[in-house]
Structure formats: structure tokens, C-alpha cells
Amino acid sequence: MKNDNNWEPKIVTFLCNWCSYAGADLAGVSRLQYPPNIRVIRVPCSGRVNPFYIIKVLQNGIDGVLVSGCHPGDCHYISGNLVARRKFALLKSFLEYIGIEPGRVQFSWVSAAEGGRFVDIIEKVTSEIKKLGPSKKLSKWQKEAEYIKEILK
Amino acid sequence: MHKRVLVVGGGIAGIQAALDLAEMKIEVYLIEKGPSIGGRMTQLDKTFPTNDCAMCILSPKLVEAGSHPYIKIITNAELESITGQAPNFEATIIKKPRYINEEKCTGCGICVTKCPVKIADEYNKGLSKTKCIHIPFPQAVPAIPIIDKEYCAYLKRGKCRKCEESCEMKAIDFSQKEEVIKVNAGSVILALGSEEFDATLKDEYGYKTFPNVMTSIEFERILSASGPTQGHILRPSDGKEPKSIAFIQCVGSRDMQLGNEYCSAICCMQAVKDVILIQEHLPGVETSVFYMDMRAYGKDFDKFVDRAKDYYKARFVHSRISSIEVNMDTEDLIVCYATDDGTIKKEKFGLVVLSVGLLSTGGIKETAGKLNIELNECGFSKSSTFMPISTSRAGIFTAGTFSGPKDIPETVMEASGSAACASSLLTEFPVKEIKEELPAEINIEGQPPRIGVFVCRCGINIAATVDVPRVVEYSSTLKGVVHSQEFMFSCSQDSQKVITKMIKEKNLNRVVVAACTPRTHEPLFQKTLQASGLNPYLFEFANIREQCSWVHQEAKDSATKKACDLLRMAISKVKLFSPLSKSTITINKKALVIGGGIAGMTASLDLAAQGFGVYLVEKEEELGGNFRHVRYALDGGKTEDFLNSLIDKIRSNKNIDLYTNTEIKEINGYVGNFKTRLAAGGKKPSESTVEHGVIIVATGAEEYEPTEYLYGKDDRVVTQRQLEEWLWEKESKGKGTGPLPDADPRTLKNMVMIQCVGSRDEERPYCSRVCCSKAIKNAIKLKELNPRLNIYVLYRDIRSYGVRELYYKKAREMGIIFIRYEEEAKPEAKNSKGRLNIKVKDLILDRDLLIDIDLLVLSSGIIADKKNKSLSQMLKVPLNDDGFFLEAHVKLRPVDFATDGIFVCGLAHYPKDVSEAITQAKAAAARAMTILTKDSFQTEGKVSEIRKERCSGCGLCVEICPYKAIDLDEVEKVAVINEALCKGCGACVSSCRANAIDLKGFKDEQILAALEVV
Structure with a gap:
């Protein structure tokens, strides 16, 4: 499956309402084009993103996750993005520990004026996850599918 | 008529004034000459000194102004005349045709894609093209296109109408004509703004002749991600990245040849911001700033300059540029300049940015003329030290750069201040009640989702x-x-x-x-x-x-x-959403003002004038604060008369309860409902508790007591404050006290003033802002008393920003000698055998000067009040590194704290002069009144909630909450959310170890429901 050129990853993107979501809107207003693989979840602040969501997303068979908030110092809620940063620093080592490839879960800062940067990041994240192939580690459905395939052989 | 104000000019000044007034339930007519509100700020990429994205912070304000029920925006309109007197003005407004029916247009922008005519895009300063029918910029309010009638193929030649054909809403209307609108208003705010200097007038810089010379505002567009090059720094001549960029300061400012003698106040910091941003865009590019004085006089500005120098390796060259030449083959520019020691140097740059000044031009002056508004010698609205927001016509106020060059926070303060002034004239009129009748809410409980x-x-x-x-x-x-x-x-x-x-x-x-x-x-x-x-x-x-x-x-x-x-x-x-309700919180209509200096008294009087009760608390016996020691105003105004009249007004005002010799012991509560414990000292100490809805912090600051330059060791060494007191005593009483009782200003022969004593050093890396003007003021005063006196002012940068520059010029014309010194080579004071000597290195002569003097005056800086720390803890608001109170947002919320209902003004915020303190105090009063005018307010619907049974009371959320909206119930040992303070960021929710918090509207189960079906 990894070598299948037609395979397209599905990526869940958590965007904070005030910076990154606005940056994504600006990319649209500017008609910048990027791959259609991301599905956006709007949250008030990157600090709202519970690490559990990310695990859950991977369990649901989604291939990658991007969390994007305001640049440090720009947070609409003063310091929410810093709370997020601390949390994800820990999550990162946890993901590494349980064997999730680095690059499958990514974090970035995008301001409301950075439509171009948003596109660059989406392109980069999409191509990196595409290279990694489908997420198998946590996905219950993937495992079941493979199990069924195995039985049917 | 009901309460109504006319605001002319829809830049950030007009918008802020309109929003503040509207929040006081005053109807606002906001007139803008362009097709969208927003003004110059929409064109800026980032803002100094925080590098906040300008559009990100501005666009929510645009949307708010555009949708506020109390604000009516009239765009593409100009003010023709204002007749009558306060509070009964009638304004005549001419609305020019947009050729779009604003009611019908949805702003879909399809017409723009169909229009075949391309024109220069004004928003990008002509550096790119837009269509003849266009929405000025993506975030425009109203988001409605405009047809440029000068270029429209149909309006010019009678053919085309492609936009009309494409419009599903039938909103294009070529038959629109000029419309005359009459508006009655009780008061008027003029926020007419200013324009950028036309750099072609300085032909020695080759603007418009050499392609790689551009203005600072054009460069803003180049830096902007939404600009003509999507934020890539490319040379206009060949579309390549420049290897070096030079900034030329004071283009069209501080220029006697042109007659623009004032300083434009913002260009130094704009250039510093740009050299920092350049490194983000093009790492490694060499940047040089050619400047006369680095005027980093605002809060955290000097640190910003230091960052540009030390971290971003920008070079600052102290020199005025005489001319720019070009290399015809490469289009590189050759900048000719003289170094401090007089050597002429030539240096090559790939791109040159001219830091163009701000000025009042034809259109603005014409409008002022039509309205009978007097202008000063610089072409800006004339105002005085003690009435900085008033114009020459009663009932008409100013905000923003119409009254002189200034940066965004000062503009915003003035705007809020003007709202306080404008609203004070409307007390006799009733409020226009705008209430929407809503049907009763349908109860959906138990229903399956439909x-x-x-x-x-x-x-x-x-x-x-x-x-x-x-x-x-x-x-x-x-x-x-x-x-x-x-x-x-x-x-x-x-x-x-x-x-x-x-x-x-x-x-x-x-x-x-x-x-x-x-x-x-x-x-x-x-x-x-x-x-x-x-x-x-x-x-x-x-x-x-x-x-x-x-x-x-x-x-x-x-x-x-x-x-x-x-x-x-x-x-x-x-499917998982449930109805949310907003809780209603009643508001106590009294204010607590902490500090009885100029700022505190001004704010108290403004609040009291509109019927709000004020508890004014002053720690000392007497009112007046630091202003008691200011004896002369820069413009010659009498400070004593002004101070006494303020004190009289405070003491005789029935709405003001004055507590002198009193300190704050404890503050509890939240916006609308604060409770404060006061302790009176003196002979009969007592305690009392007051209840109030808002707090204004106006606690002032202190003068730095020098330890350097023989201060305290030699009586002939005094501070500027002591000099001023002494001069005043000599003048008014004929005799002086303090360190110089017997000296006579008329017999002094030589004196030196040293600037930046206790400022801009390692310990206090900020500028005290007022000392340059103060030194100039006192030097002029002395020189007038004693023309034969030699006065030497030893300075690092003379920071006489804005129209204060004229006094600097006057001082030089009077023969006061200004000698620049560098931080590494500070002057030395010596007492050699009873004679007071100053040694300083003259950078132009490149040798040491020894000045034998009778008097040494130290311009000692302003330092934060030591009690700020304890007060900030009681208020739960932050201080900056230098100990001054830190506002909610340095650009757009300069008098607010992040905590609702608490405001700051005066020296507690940062060093500032009298007129700035008055402006800020009025702004704080206006912001406080946006709360006090309401009987109650509604909290956010999407707030956090605690599941008590899960909460372990660990207190992590209390620590994390940026709004201090969570407290720990010590009895039940659980966290409690104060809905009045919660802003719904959700940081507490995702941090809770026990999963005991959830955010309404963004609940875990709701987000997971979306994630389940991706």
C-alpha cells in the first residue's frame, strides 16, 4: 500500500481561531492552492487541544496530525499557545516512545497574516506524511483490515 | 435629539473613538473618505515594538465597528461643513457614488473577476494592479467593491457593463449620484489623519528616478504577505533579492529647507522594526540605518533597538545623507555621507528605503479650514498642554495624527480620550435605546436532533x-x-x-x-x-x-x-450541542481611582462629570503627585494655576469621595463588583471598605536619585527637578531653597546639563522620555533670564519627538550648545580644588573638552514606583521588566489590562509628559465608562465548567488561567470558574489532570464527535 501512488493521506489539522485559522482563511482569500488532504478542526486556542485528541485521531486511522497556533507572544489568550507548547513537548517524546514516526504529528505557528506560510506548511506536512505511508501503529481499523485480509488468503 | 457624536475619519483613531462611544450607548456616525475603514494601519505589515501583525489585530476592530448597532459607517464620504455650536451641531456630508448598491451587495467579488480593466492598486501603493471594480483589501469593512470612475470602461466610454451582467444580486448601479447627508450631533471628533511626505520633493534622493529607492510605506507593502511580492523582498529594477539595504531617516522631517521642522515621531521605530523583519525574510542581508537622533522614546523601544543592533546585526550610522547616486549598470545605489569626524564616505546598497515623515496636506488643511479649526505652525490642529485633545472650536475634538505625528498606541489613547470629551457634552440628551425584541426560546430538551x-x-x-x-x-x-x-x-x-x-x-x-x-x-x-x-x-x-x-x-x-x-x-x-446561556452580572456604577496626581485627578473628574461616583485614593496628604514639582510647561502654560484649579474641582465635586493619606490594603472581586479595603494613615489611622465596578491605576512613578556625577557630594550638582523648583522660587519669591539658596541665575556663567542619568543603562535599559524636552525647556528658560550664560547639553540622542522638535530648534538658535556623547564614553564630573569641571569627548572634534562650570544639572530619569509590585499582586495584573504596569496590548489596548474592568494611566504605565498623562487619563476614564454606562453585562457563553466530582483541587488550572478566572475553593477543595472573567480559551481544560473541566461549545465529546467521522 505504501508504494501505491494513488494513495492519499488524511490529515487532521487543529487550528486556533485567532491566528492559524485566520491564516488558513487568508490563504483562501489569496487563492493560494494546497493539497486537499487536510480536515480542519477549529479550536479557540492551541492550548485547548488535548493530547488525547491526537492519540484518538491516530486510533481512528487518520494518517497524520498538525496542530497550529499563534506565534509565541501573539496568543489571543495571552499564553495559551505556551501551555500548548509545553504539553506537546511532552507528547512528542511519548509518541516517539510508543513508536509513532516523527513527522506524523507536527506542530507549527502560523499568524493571521501568513497565508503563504500556511500553504508551505500544509504542503510540507502532506508530502512528509505521504512518504511515511498509512498510519498503522495505533489504528484499530487498519489492524482489523489486515487481519481479515490474512484470513481470506 | 438623542446622544449622538460625529466622528470624521475611519482610521484606527476614528474606529477606536467610535467603538468607545458606541459602548457608552452613544450613537456614532463614522465618516470615511475612502471606500473602507481602517486607514493607514491596514497597510502596515507588522507593528513595533512587538512585531504584531497589523491586520491581525486591526481586523477584529473593523468587524466590530462594522456590525455595532450604535455605529453607522458612511464611506466614500467627505465632510463639507459643520454649523451650529456644541451641543447642537449640524454637519453636511457629501457621499460620493460607489456605483454599488450597498444594501444589495453581498461582497462575493465575482464582479471583480469579470472586470476587464486593470488599474494601479492603491492599497499596495501602486506596486501591483487591481481591477477597476475592486474591494480595497480582503478584510475591508464594508466588504463591498467600488468602481473607480476614472477608469471604468462604461462610465468613461459607455461600453462594457461586464460587472453588471455578472452580478446575481443586481447590485451594480451606474446611475448613482453624489448624495448630500445632514447629520445632527452633540459633539464632533476629527480624526482626519495625516499623509506621507511626497519623497519626490527631495530630488537628491532620486525617488521615482532610481527604481531601487522606495518609501517606508511602500516597503511595508513589500514586507507584507498580502503585498505585491507576497512578502518577498525583491528589487523593483530586476526582481532580485538585494544584498544590502539602507534606511534614510528624517526624509521630509526635521527639514528646514522644506519647512517641515517637526519630527515625525514614528519613523525611527518603523525603520528599526523593518531591519528586524528583513532578517526574517532575507537572513544575512546587511542593513544600515542613517539617522540623526535615534528616537526610541516609547515603552520598550530602546530594548527593540538593542535587539536590532545586537541580535539582528543592523548597523546604525549617525549621519544625515546629502545625496544618493546610482550605478547605471547594476542600478545599485551609492549613498554619500559624512561620518562624525567629518570624513566623506560613499557606500553601495542594493535597495534604499526613505523613511518618509507624516504631514498635514492640502485636503486635510482644507477640511480644517472649512470647519474653522485653527492649525499650528506645523499644519496640525492647534492644542495646548493642558487641553491636548481639544481644537480651537468648542465641542470639536481631535484624535490621532491630525493633531501631530504619533504612533498607534498614542493615537488609540487619544481616540479613547476624545470619546471621553465628546461624551461629556451629551449629558442633557437621552440615550437612544436599541433593543432587539427576540422571540421566546424554544425548549429543545429531550428532542432528538433535527x-x-x-x-x-x-x-x-x-x-x-x-x-x-x-x-x-x-x-x-x-x-x-x-x-x-x-x-x-x-x-x-x-x-x-x-x-x-x-x-x-x-x-x-x-x-x-x-x-x-x-x-x-x-x-x-x-x-x-x-x-x-x-x-x-x-x-x-x-x-x-x-x-x-x-x-x-x-x-x-x-x-x-x-x-x-x-x-x-x-x-x-x-448533534451534541446544547443551548448555552450567558449569565448576567450587575455593575456597581462607582470607580476606584488609585493615585491623586494629574492622571488620577483628570480621570476622576471625567468620570464624576458624567455622574459616576469616584473613590479617589492618594497615599500622600496633598494632591498633585509629581506634577507639584513641574513649574513650567513646554509651551509656557502656567502649571500652578492649572494644578490648583484641578484640586479645587476635585475637592468641590460631590461625586468624588477623596481619601488622602490612604493606602490600598486588599482588592477582591471582578469587573462590575470589586471590594477594596482602604487604610488611612496619619494621626487617626482607620480602615474602610469601598465597593465599585471599575479600577483606574494612576499611581505615578518616582524620580531617580543619582549616585553619579558628584550628586549629593557637591551642592552645585542638582537634578532638573531641583533646578526647575529653584528657578521658580527665584522668579516668584525672589529667593531659593534647596541645594542652591544663594546662587543667582542671572550671574551664572557656565553650566552643563547631562542627559540620560539613570536611563538607558544596563540597570534601566529604557528611555525616560521626558528629560530631553525638560532640559530644553529649562535651558531656554535660563537663557531667557541670562542670555550671556553658556549652556552645554551633553546628550546621547535628543528625543524631542513630534512638534517638541521646534523647541529643540529654538534652543539651538538661542545659542545653547548640544554635545553628543556615547554610552561607552560618559562625561566625567570633577571637583578640582573647589572648581567644578566636566570632561567630555567631543565626537566631531575627536578630542576631550574640559568645561569649567558653576552648575551641573542632571537629567535624572523616571523609575517605577516600588509599591507597584504589591499593588499588581493585589490587582492580579502584570508589570513589565522595568516595573511599570503592563497593559493588555501595547498597540490597541494601551490603557486596558487583560483583566476586565481595570485600567491604567499616567506614569504608572510609562514615563510621559503632562499632556500625554492627561490624554491617557481621559482614555482610561472613557474605557471605564464603557462599563459603567451599562447596568449589567453578559458573560461569554462558551466558558469553562468544572465537574466538581472529578476535581482534585490540585490548582494547576488556577496557575494556567491567563485571566485569573479560576479560584480554589479552600473549603470544598475544588476549582471554581468565575464566568465573568473566563474568556473561553480552554487552556485549563486540556491541562486538567483529572479531566474535570470542559469548555462549553468546544466540549471534548463535541470535538471527538467531529474527529470520529473525519
Whole structure:
């Protein structure tokens, strides 16, 4: 499956309402084009993103996750993005520990004026996850599918 | 007539004034000459000294002003005349044709894509093209296009009408004519702004002749991601990245040849910001700033300059540039300049940016003329030290650069201050009550979800990429959906009626709209729900335009699939939504003002004048604070008379309860309901408790007591404050006290003033802002008394920003000698055998000077009050590194704290002069009145809630909450959310170890429901 050129990853993107979501809107207003693989979840602040969501997303068979908030110092809620940063620093080592490839879960800062940067990041994240192939580690459905395939052989 | 104010000019000054007034329930007519509000700030890329993105912080204000029920915006309109007197003015306004019916237009922008005529884009300073029919910039308010009649093929030659053909809403109207509008208003605020200096007038710099010379505002557009080069720094001549960039300061400012003698106040910091941003865009490019004085006089400005120098390796060259030459082959520019020691140097740069000044030009002066507003010698509105916001015409006030060059925070302070002034004239008029009658809310408890789905075509904006009928059909197959349909424009009035009808007909209890972005349109649909009897929080948005159709134009199938996914996620989420209510909090209409200096007294009087009770607390016996020691104003105004009149007004005002010799012991509560314990000292110490709705912090600051330059060791060494007191005593009483009782100003022969004593050093890396002007003021005073006295002012940069520059010029003309020194080579004071000597290195002569003097005056800086720390802890508001109070946002909320209901003004915020303190005090009063004028306010609906049974009382959320909205109940050992303070960021929710907190509207289960079906 990894070598299948037609395979397209599905990526869940958590965007904070005030910076990154606005940056994504600006990319649209500017008609910048990027791959259609991301599905956006709007949250008030990157600090709202519970690490559990990310695990859950991977369990649901989604291939990658991007969390994007305001640049440090720009947070609409003063310091929410810093709370997020601390949390994800820990999550990162946890993901590494349980064997999730680095690059499958990514974090970035995008301001409301950075439509171009948003596109660059989406392109980069999409191509990196595409290279990694489908997420198998946590996905219950993937495992079941493979199990069924195995039985049917 | 009811309370109404006319605000002229829709830049950030006009917008802020309008918003403050509107929040006081005063109707505002906001007149803007361009097609959108926003002014110059919309064109800036970032703002100093925090490098905040200008548009990001401005656009919420644009939206707020555009949708506020008390604000009526009239764009493309100019003020013709104002007749009558305060508070009964009548204004005549001429609205020019836009050729678009503003009521019908939905702002879809399809006409723009069809227009065949390309014109220079003014928003990008002509560096790119736009269409003849165009929306000025993506975030414009109103988001309605305008036709430039000078270039329109139909209006000019009678052929085309392509825009008209493309418009589904039939909103194009070529028959529009000029319209005359009459408005009655009780008071007027002029926020006419200023214009940039026309750099072609300095032909020695080759602007418009050499392609690689551009102005600072053009460079802002180049830096901007939404600019002509998408933020890539490219040379106009060859489209290549420059290797070196030079900034030339004071172009059109401080220039006697041109007659623009004032300083434009913002250009130094703008250049510093740019050299920092350049490194983010093009790392490694060499940047040089050619300047006369580095005027980093604002809060945290000097640290910003230091960062540019030390971290971003920008070079600052102290020199005025005489001319720029060009290399014809490479289009590189050769900058000729003289170094401090007089050597002439030539240096090559790839790009040159001219830091153009601000000025009042023809159109602005003409309007002022029509309104009989007197202008000063610089062409700005004339004002005085003690009435900085007033114009020469009673009842008409100013805000922003119309009264002189200034940066954004000062503009915003003035705007709020002008709102205080303008509202004070309206006390006799009734409030216009705008209340929407809403139907009773439908109780949906126990009902299974009945979801209505509306998918927008947005003309062709969505429909050309996403197969809208397929999306509609798909949505109808999803569980819980009982109605699906498409709209041509879901935001149009007709569509709202259809949504209302469907809610009633099909008993919908949830609504999902798939259209544009919730950031601009969610409130519209929430209102429709409310008007239909549904709780507004039973709504979810799927963004299939900005984040789907517009960004996947080449991948139509995938875009349609993505639209289906987004819609499915929204539907899955909305099923779990429940009605949210906002709680109502009543407001105690009294204010606590801490500090009885100029700022505190001014704020108290402004509040009292509008009928609000004030508790004014002063720690000393006497009112007046630091201003008691200011004896002369820069413009010659009598400070003593002004101070005494203020004190009299305070003491005789029935609305003000004065507590002198009193300190704050404890502050509890939150906006609308504070409780403060006061302790009176003196002979009969006592304690009392006061209750109030807002707090204004005006605690002032202290003078730095020098330890250097023989201060305290030699009586002939005094501070500027001591000099001023002594001069005043000599002048008014004939004799002096203090360190110089016997000296006589008329017999002094030589004296030196040393600037930056205790400022701009390692310990206090900030500028005390007022000392330059103070030294100039006192030097002029002395020179007038004793023309034969030699006065030497030893300075690092003379920071006589704005029109204060004229006094600097006057001082030099009087023969006062200014000698620059560098931080590394500070002057030395010596007492050699009874004679006082100053040794300083003259950078021009490149040798040491030894000056034998009678008097040494130290311009000692301003330091933060030591008690700020304890007060800040009681208020739960932050201080900056230098100990001054830190406002909510340095640009757009300069007198607010992040904590609602608490405001700051005067020296407690940062060093400033009298007129600035007065302006800021009025601003704080206006901001406080936006709360006090209301009887109650509603909290946010989407706030955090604690599940008590899960809470372990660990206190992590208390620590994390940026708004101090969570407290620990010591008895029950659980966290308690104060809904009045919670802003709904959710940081506490995702940090809770026990999963005991959730955020209404963004609950875990709701987000997970969306994630489940991605």
C-alpha cells in the first residue's frame, strides 16, 4: 500500500481561531492552492487541544496530525499557545516512545497574516506524511483490515 | 435629539473613538473618505515594538465597528461643513457614488473577476494592479467593491457593463449620484489623519528616478504577505533579492529647507522594526540605518533597538545623507555621507528605503479650514498642554495624527480620550435605546436532533469548484438531518428568511451552514437562529470556501469530497450541542481611582462629570503627585494655576469621595463588583471598605536619585527637578531653597546639563522620555533670564519627538550648545580644588573638552514606583521588566489590562509628559465608562465548567488561567470558574489532570464527535 501512488493521506489539522485559522482563511482569500488532504478542526486556542485528541485521531486511522497556533507572544489568550507548547513537548517524546514516526504529528505557528506560510506548511506536512505511508501503529481499523485480509488468503 | 457624536475619519483613531462611544450607548456616525475603514494601519505589515501583525489585530476592530448597532459607517464620504455650536451641531456630508448598491451587495467579488480593466492598486501603493471594480483589501469593512470612475470602461466610454451582467444580486448601479447627508450631533471628533511626505520633493534622493529607492510605506507593502511580492523582498529594477539595504531617516522631517521642522515621531521605530523583519525574510542581508537622533522614546523601544543592533546585526550610522547616486549598470545605489569626524564616505546598497515623515496636506488643511479649526505652525490642529485633545472650536475634538505625528498606541489613547470629551457634552440628551425584541426560546430538551443543512454556492465562488448539489444530496443521507438545501448566497437577507421559515416548518433544532468562514459570518447566522427562537449556540459552520473551494480550484473532485467530510464533521458535532446561556452580572456604577496626581485627578473628574461616583485614593496628604514639582510647561502654560484649579474641582465635586493619606490594603472581586479595603494613615489611622465596578491605576512613578556625577557630594550638582523648583522660587519669591539658596541665575556663567542619568543603562535599559524636552525647556528658560550664560547639553540622542522638535530648534538658535556623547564614553564630573569641571569627548572634534562650570544639572530619569509590585499582586495584573504596569496590548489596548474592568494611566504605565498623562487619563476614564454606562453585562457563553466530582483541587488550572478566572475553593477543595472573567480559551481544560473541566461549545465529546467521522 505504501508504494501505491494513488494513495492519499488524511490529515487532521487543529487550528486556533485567532491566528492559524485566520491564516488558513487568508490563504483562501489569496487563492493560494494546497493539497486537499487536510480536515480542519477549529479550536479557540492551541492550548485547548488535548493530547488525547491526537492519540484518538491516530486510533481512528487518520494518517497524520498538525496542530497550529499563534506565534509565541501573539496568543489571543495571552499564553495559551505556551501551555500548548509545553504539553506537546511532552507528547512528542511519548509518541516517539510508543513508536509513532516523527513527522506524523507536527506542530507549527502560523499568524493571521501568513497565508503563504500556511500553504508551505500544509504542503510540507502532506508530502512528509505521504512518504511515511498509512498510519498503522495505533489504528484499530487498519489492524482489523489486515487481519481479515490474512484470513481470506 | 438623542446622544449622538460625529466622528470624521475611519482610521484606527476614528474606529477606536467610535467603538468607545458606541459602548457608552452613544450613537456614532463614522465618516470615511475612502471606500473602507481602517486607514493607514491596514497597510502596515507588522507593528513595533512587538512585531504584531497589523491586520491581525486591526481586523477584529473593523468587524466590530462594522456590525455595532450604535455605529453607522458612511464611506466614500467627505465632510463639507459643520454649523451650529456644541451641543447642537449640524454637519453636511457629501457621499460620493460607489456605483454599488450597498444594501444589495453581498461582497462575493465575482464582479471583480469579470472586470476587464486593470488599474494601479492603491492599497499596495501602486506596486501591483487591481481591477477597476475592486474591494480595497480582503478584510475591508464594508466588504463591498467600488468602481473607480476614472477608469471604468462604461462610465468613461459607455461600453462594457461586464460587472453588471455578472452580478446575481443586481447590485451594480451606474446611475448613482453624489448624495448630500445632514447629520445632527452633540459633539464632533476629527480624526482626519495625516499623509506621507511626497519623497519626490527631495530630488537628491532620486525617488521615482532610481527604481531601487522606495518609501517606508511602500516597503511595508513589500514586507507584507498580502503585498505585491507576497512578502518577498525583491528589487523593483530586476526582481532580485538585494544584498544590502539602507534606511534614510528624517526624509521630509526635521527639514528646514522644506519647512517641515517637526519630527515625525514614528519613523525611527518603523525603520528599526523593518531591519528586524528583513532578517526574517532575507537572513544575512546587511542593513544600515542613517539617522540623526535615534528616537526610541516609547515603552520598550530602546530594548527593540538593542535587539536590532545586537541580535539582528543592523548597523546604525549617525549621519544625515546629502545625496544618493546610482550605478547605471547594476542600478545599485551609492549613498554619500559624512561620518562624525567629518570624513566623506560613499557606500553601495542594493535597495534604499526613505523613511518618509507624516504631514498635514492640502485636503486635510482644507477640511480644517472649512470647519474653522485653527492649525499650528506645523499644519496640525492647534492644542495646548493642558487641553491636548481639544481644537480651537468648542465641542470639536481631535484624535490621532491630525493633531501631530504619533504612533498607534498614542493615537488609540487619544481616540479613547476624545470619546471621553465628546461624551461629556451629551449629558442633557437621552440615550437612544436599541433593543432587539427576540422571540421566546424554544425548549429543545429531550428532542432528538433535527438538523437543517444549508449549503452556499456563493455565486460561483464555491459552486465553480465544489459540486454543491452533490454535497446537499449527501448531507440529506446523514442521520439527524431533516432538511438540506442550497443557497445562491446564504448571507443575503432572503436566505435568512428561508432559514427562519425552515426552522419553523420543519421544527429544526440544530442548524449547519456550509459556506465561508465563521470568523466573519457566524454572528449573522447566530442572529437568525435567535430571531427564529433557537438558542444561537445550536449552530455550526463548515468552512467550504476559504478552506476548500478557493484553495483546491484545480482538484474539483477532492474539493467536493472534502466539503462532504467537513459537513459530516459539523453535523456530527452539532448533534451534541446544547443551548448555552450567558449569565448576567450587575455593575456597581462607582470607580476606584488609585493615585491623586494629574492622571488620577483628570480621570476622576471625567468620570464624576458624567455622574459616576469616584473613590479617589492618594497615599500622600496633598494632591498633585509629581506634577507639584513641574513649574513650567513646554509651551509656557502656567502649571500652578492649572494644578490648583484641578484640586479645587476635585475637592468641590460631590461625586468624588477623596481619601488622602490612604493606602490600598486588599482588592477582591471582578469587573462590575470589586471590594477594596482602604487604610488611612496619619494621626487617626482607620480602615474602610469601598465597593465599585471599575479600577483606574494612576499611581505615578518616582524620580531617580543619582549616585553619579558628584550628586549629593557637591551642592552645585542638582537634578532638573531641583533646578526647575529653584528657578521658580527665584522668579516668584525672589529667593531659593534647596541645594542652591544663594546662587543667582542671572550671574551664572557656565553650566552643563547631562542627559540620560539613570536611563538607558544596563540597570534601566529604557528611555525616560521626558528629560530631553525638560532640559530644553529649562535651558531656554535660563537663557531667557541670562542670555550671556553658556549652556552645554551633553546628550546621547535628543528625543524631542513630534512638534517638541521646534523647541529643540529654538534652543539651538538661542545659542545653547548640544554635545553628543556615547554610552561607552560618559562625561566625567570633577571637583578640582573647589572648581567644578566636566570632561567630555567631543565626537566631531575627536578630542576631550574640559568645561569649567558653576552648575551641573542632571537629567535624572523616571523609575517605577516600588509599591507597584504589591499593588499588581493585589490587582492580579502584570508589570513589565522595568516595573511599570503592563497593559493588555501595547498597540490597541494601551490603557486596558487583560483583566476586565481595570485600567491604567499616567506614569504608572510609562514615563510621559503632562499632556500625554492627561490624554491617557481621559482614555482610561472613557474605557471605564464603557462599563459603567451599562447596568449589567453578559458573560461569554462558551466558558469553562468544572465537574466538581472529578476535581482534585490540585490548582494547576488556577496557575494556567491567563485571566485569573479560576479560584480554589479552600473549603470544598475544588476549582471554581468565575464566568465573568473566563474568556473561553480552554487552556485549563486540556491541562486538567483529572479531566474535570470542559469548555462549553468546544466540549471534548463535541470535538471527538467531529474527529470520529473525519
